[in-house]
Structure formats: C-alpha cells, structure tokens
Amino acid sequence: MAVQSFQEVVSIRGSKIVLDVLGSDDIDVIFGIPGAATLPLYDEIFHSDMRHILARHEQGASHMADGYARMKGTPGVCLSTSGAGATNLVTGITTAYLDSSPVIALTGQVPTHVLGSDGFQEADIFSLMMPITKHNFRVTDVKNLESDLRSALRISMEGRPGPVHLDIPRDVFETEAPFLGLKSDPVSPQPPDPRRLPEAVKMLMNAERPLILLGGGARISRAGAAAIRMAEALSIPIATTLMGKGSVPEDHALVLGMAGMHGKMSANIALDECDVLLAVGARFSDRTVGDPRSCAMKVIHIDVDQGELGKNLPADIAINGDCRLALEAMIELLTIKVCSSTWSDRNGRIVSRCSCDIDVQENPISVRKVIKELDGFLPDDGVVCTEVGQCQMFAAHHLTIRDDRRFITSGGLGTMGFGLPAAMGAKVADPDRMVIDIAGDGSFTMVCQELATAVAEDIPITVVLLNNGHLGMIRQHQKLFYGSRFNAENLGNTDMVGLAKAFGAGAARVDDYRDIRSALEEATSSGRPYLLDIQINREEDVFPLTLRTANGVKIHKGSCPFNGGC
Amino acid sequence: MEVISMIVNDEFGVMQRIMGEFTRKRINVEAIVVGKSEIPKRARVVLTVLDKEMADIAGARLPRLHDVFEVEIVDHSRHSAYALISTGTGKVGLIGSQQEIQELIERAHPDRYIQTINAI
Numbered sequence A: 001m002a003v004q005s006f007q008e009v010v011s012i013r014g015s016k017i018v019l020d021v022l023g024s025d026d027i028d029v030i031f032g033i034p035g036a037a038t039l040p041l042y043d044e045i046f047h048s049d050m051r052h053i054l055a056r057h058e059q060g061a062s063h064m065a066d067g068y069a070r071m072k073g074t075p076g077v078c079l080s081t082s083g084a085g086a087t088n089l090v091t092g093i094t095t096a097y098l099d100s101s102p103v104i105a106l107t108g109q110v111p112t113h114v115l116g117s118d119g120f121q122e123a124d125i126f127s128l129m130m131p132i133t134k135h136n137f138r139v140t141d142v143k144n145l146e147s148d149l150r151s152a153l154r155i156s157m158e159g160r161p162g163p164v165h166l167d168i169p170r171d172v173f174e175t176e177a178p179f180l181g182l183k184s185d186p187v188s189p190q191p192p193d194p195r196r197l198p199e200a201v202k203m204l205m206n207a208e209r210p211l212i213l214l215g216g217g218a219r220i221s222r223a224g225a226a227a228i229r230m231a232e233a234l235s236i237p238i239a240t241t242l243m244g245k246g247s248v249p250e251d252h253a254l255v256l257g258m259a260g261m262h263g264k265m266s267a268n269i270a271l272d273e274c275d276v277l278l279a280v281g282a283r284f285s286d287r288t289v290g291d292p293r294s295c296a297m298k299v300i301h302i303d304v305d306q307g308e309l310g311k312n313l314p315a316d317i318a319i320n321g322d323c324r325l326a327l328e329a330m331i332e333l334l335t336i337k338v339c340s341s342t343w344s345d346r347n348g349r350i351v352s353r354c355s356c357d358i359d360v361q362e363n364p365i366s367v368r369k370v371i372k373e374l375d376g377f378l379p380d381d382g383v384v385c386t387e388v389g390q391c392q393m394f395a396a397h398h399l400t401i402r403d404d405r406r407f408i409t410s411g412g413l414g415t416m417g418f419g420l421p422a423a424m425g426a427k428v429a430d431p432d433r434m435v436i437d438i439a440g441d442g443s444f445t446m447v448c449q450e451l452a453t454a455v456a457e458d459i460p461i462t463v464v465l466l467n468n469g470h471l472g473m474i475r476q477h478q479k480l481f482y483g484s485r486f487n488a489e490n491l492g493n494t495d496m497v498g499l500a501k502a503f504g505a506g507a508a509r510v511d512d513y514r515d516i517r518s519a520l521e522e523a524t525s526s527g528r529p530y531l532l533d534i535q536i537n538r539e540e541d542v543f544p545l546t547l548r549t550a551n552g553v554k555i556h557k558g559s560c561p562f563n564g565g566c
Numbered sequence B: 001m002e003v004i005s006m007i008v009n010d011e012f013g014v015m016q017r018i019m020g021e022f023t024r025k026r027i028n029v030e031a032i033v034v035g036k037s038e039i040p041k042r043a044r045v046v047l048t049v050l051d052k053e054m055a056d057i058a059g060a061r062l063p064r065l066h067d068v069f070e071v072e073i074v075d076h077s078r079h080s081a082y083a084l085i086s087t088g089t090g091k092v093g094l095i096g097s098q099q100e101i102q103e104l105i106e107r108a109h110p111d112r113y114i115q116t117i118n119a120i
C-alpha cells in the first residue's frame, strides 16, 4: 500500500473512515438494518452518497450482499447491529463462505469498555464468525480501522474469494483517527505453479478417455474460454459441477452439462468412464462425486486454494494457482494430437440421447414445462437465482446457461431463502439485466418479507414460485427412501398472491401451462417486483437421482427417459 | 508423535482460530506451548499431534489462516528433541538431538525455559 499523496493527514471519525474506504473501492451500496451499535455509522450514511438498502431481516441483507458480489465479482457489503442483528447474519455469511463469495460483513458491537461484560446486545460475534469467514477482525482501536478494512477488502478477493468480517465497537465509529487515504493494491490472479504443468499436459494428451470437470473456481476465475479452447484442441468433453454451471456455454457441442446427484446422465456417464479427469476449481464434493472412493480415474487437480488439493480426493497431479492462468499455461504446452474418435463419438451419442423433451403439455403444470418456457423466454444476458430443493435441481438440470446468462445458487450450504434476496442483490449490481428467482414455496416463505424491501427500494425482480404446497424435496425423499411415510412436509395453502400484494408487489396465479409465457411477459415488463404463483403438479419428482458410493453407482431414473449407455 | 511449529500473530483470538482448524478436522492436540518469538509482534506455537497423517492435514490447512505466517512439521528423522528457550527478546525454538538440547537448556537458567515436548 502506498500513501496517496503528501497532503496533510487529517483526522476523521471511524464512521467516516468506513464509508471513505468503501467508497474508494467503488462500493456504492450497503445492505443492512440499523441498531444502537451502528447508529453513528448510519448518521454518517445520512450525510454521504452511499446507497443503503434497508432489508427486513439481516439474513436477507447478507444474501443481497452475496448476490451483488456474485453478479459483479467484487465485494458486496452487509451491515448489522450487535447481538441479534449480528447473529442473524450467520446463515448468509456461511452461505457466502461455502460458495467462495466476497462478502464483507460489518457488525456493530457494544462499546469497548462494555466488551466482555455481557452488555445489552453483546454477542461474541467475533468468535461466531471465525469458522465461517476467510478472516475476521475485531477493531478495538480506531487507528487500525482503515488498514483493517483495506485488508478485509483485499483478503475477500485474493486467491479464492470469500467473506471477511469486521466487528466494530460503537465508540470506534465515534472516535477520530488520522485517515491516510491508502489505496488498495489491485488483486492479481495467482500464477500457477509451473513445475507440474508439462507432466499434466502429457497425462491429458496420453489419455484415452479424458474429461474436464469445471467447478465454481472455474466460473469465478472466468476460466471458461480457456477450458473450451483446450476441449476443442483435444476433443475433450466438459462436465460441470453445480457451482461450475455457467462457466462454459451449455449449448456448446463438447459441454455435457452438470454432473452429480441431480446432474445429467451424459455428464455422469462420462465421469464414470473417463480415465483422466482434469478438475478445475472443483472440490469433489459429495454431491458431485458421491463417495470419493468411487473415483478410479487419474486426477489432475487445479485449484487456487492449496488447502483444496488432496482434501477430498488425492490428486495424481496437483497444480496450485489461478484456474484460468493454469489452463492457459497448459494450452501453451499442447502439441498436435489425433484424438480417439471412439471416445468423442460415444459422448456425442450420449449427449443426443440425454437431451430429453421437457415440453410437457399437461395440467396440473409440470415444472419441466415451466423451465422450458423460461428457457425460451430468458434473454441472452438473463440472470437466474434459485432457492433450494426440487426447484433448484429442476433449474440446474434443465435450464441452459449460455451466452451471458448467469446462474446464481446456494450450492455449498443449500440455503433455503437464498434466492430472493440474492436476486435482489444481483439486480442492484446490474439493473439492466432481467433477474428471476426460481423458488419453492417453502424456501420463499423463509424470506418473503424481503418483497417489502424490493418494493420500497424499487428492485424489480420476478419470483417464479413453483408452488407445490409442500417441502417438495423432503416429500420426494420420504417417498423414495422412507416408504412414503410423509410427515413435516405439508405447507398447506398460503395465499401467495395475496401475500405478495400485501407487500405491494405485483402478483398473478398461473394454473394452466398455456398461460406461463404470457405471465412471464407480464411480470417482467411490469417494471416492479412481481410474483408468479405457478400451481405445479405436487407429485412430480426430480430425476434422475444418481448416488455414487464406494460400491458402485445407483441411479433412480424415475421419469428420466434416458436409456442405454450405462 | 508429530511436532508442528508455527509463527503466528501475537494477538487475542489467534489460538481460537488455530484450534478451530483442529476441531474441524477432528484432530486432538496432545501438547501445546505458546510464547512470544524473537520476531516482534509474532508468537511461536509448538504443538504435537498423534500421527503423520493428522500433521499433514493440519499442515495443509493452517497456512490458509491469515494469522499464521509459517508452518513447519518438524522433521524428526533429523532431529529428536525440541525446546523453547526464553531469550532477552522472546522465545526461540531449538531443534536438535536430545543431548544437544539438554546441554543448551542447562546453559540457560532453568527458569528461563519451558521444556516442551518430551514426546519425540
């Protein structure tokens, strides 16, 4: 860090230091809810250009900051007061941590002289946030505030991104300290460790049945174009994880789609049959590979986080560094290769068999039909956020993320209630894009009050509510694995249209598949937050459901029409 | 028994952060000693865990912490004893044979050292 100029250093209050540092990093919005411990900062916001979006629950504020960060690729900031306000952030920060999203969580704290006395609204949030952030600070001296906040911004973006928390006692906001006006050093991607690159290229070129698996790290580092170049050069098919969805255009001939528990058969078969797997920014989670012991192939693993290499699956060749730079460096080393046409032909055949017809024209409405209509309707730069459950898996499985479309989902933590606030954050980050939240009714009702925020702050997102009156995914599992002993999954009949209207949002109910398209048009052109209450078939389950264990692969095919090939 | 030696920030909360990694990975720490190091604002943590596999898991995770600057899994194929000695400026880690360490310790005042790990 370098001092910006030789001007005389002035002393300013902590609250102003916070806003000045954020502002100098081009952060133009804070999502939060005030309280006694943060009122000094709010008074400063009153006097500044900083936009503040008043959420209705701090969890909402944290997911909004997360959606904003994922959309922009730069830090999103949420702010809460001490105690209950701070503990309400915990779900959102854990969500951001598991999906490597650069969220800055600011919590007010009781004044330093009260700290440790169990004062009013004192929670040890510094300890609570430790295991769910990349790093956190308790700023007990205002003199450290500027440098700690700068470090927080840098750490959140450096290497593998992730949330960083600052706990700031009330008196620190109110006390003056010299403001140095330090500038952040730009964060540059970490070059790959070159030592094993030649070996990795050799292993890949000698493979008979190679496969590239792209995870969230590939999406975050924008490694997609390099992955496609490598795939095209060697005719290697590409599968993605849930978090890697959208890193490469899914309409490309070599892209098999998402692998994993609710992934495409095409991707899962390739994962089973490949002899060399180039895993890029993927962490071999149980939802993607099942039991890691089921992976018999040779593995080349690229990750910017050294701690991921060998964590879940030992790699034959591990390369630490930025995914995009590593792939580009590997491409440099490629020599011309005549590739085995048996393997690429086989993948081509499997892909053609895996593109099932989801144009289900019947009532009650099929979720697949909703996804089909949405896929046809969504612009090339449309953004889809999801809640968690069947709704998420239907969207992940069937929706085609191509061109500049974005797919934003809670993959690591599977947080119900993520989609709506995340969609709002994404819309704030990029107001020109159409932003849709694909929701289940259970997830939606966990955070539905944020519709009030969307109305008040004029954030026109559309909630496509796949309303089955149940915790659908729970019901599916009770049906498949617990002898249909259904319990704790019935949500009854909430009047969702009435609920949305009570918050001031637009809303309409859809009972006929022929009305989906026009309803989407109406909602997205209304210019305001809108809920489409789509009454779907309650018995439609997500298939296939692939379980990979150490003893082999078990596939519940259900309605999945795929035949042969496995 | 494996010995891990670290240079860390000398601040409140740092031990909790370090121990969090051991909790996450279900690794029991057998013995632990912490003290100021010869480097200003840095402390040295020396601890032991049961086996090499655990030490390697911890060794891979600990460098990711922003409060941890150096992590070393002490190679006991070369050294058999480890001690921390108080010097005028802080505590210094000593690695060597049992006899070397014993001699060094005896040369210092008995109240100026902590004989940490007899385990190796």
Ligand SMILES: Cc1ncc(C[n+]2csc(CCOP(=O)(O)OP(=O)(O)O)c2C)c(N)n1
Residues within 6 Å of the ligand: A387, A388, A389, A390, A391, A392, A414, A415, A416, A417, A439, A440, A441, A442, A443, A444, A466, A468, A470, A471, A472, A473, A474
């Ligand atoms: C906060 C939270 N609580 C519980 C769960 C466990 N869970 C996973 S899916 C699911 C049901 C989701 O129901 P809904 O949102 O209606 O979506 P559907 O499956 O019906 O599409 C539940 C309860 C979770 N993922 N997140």
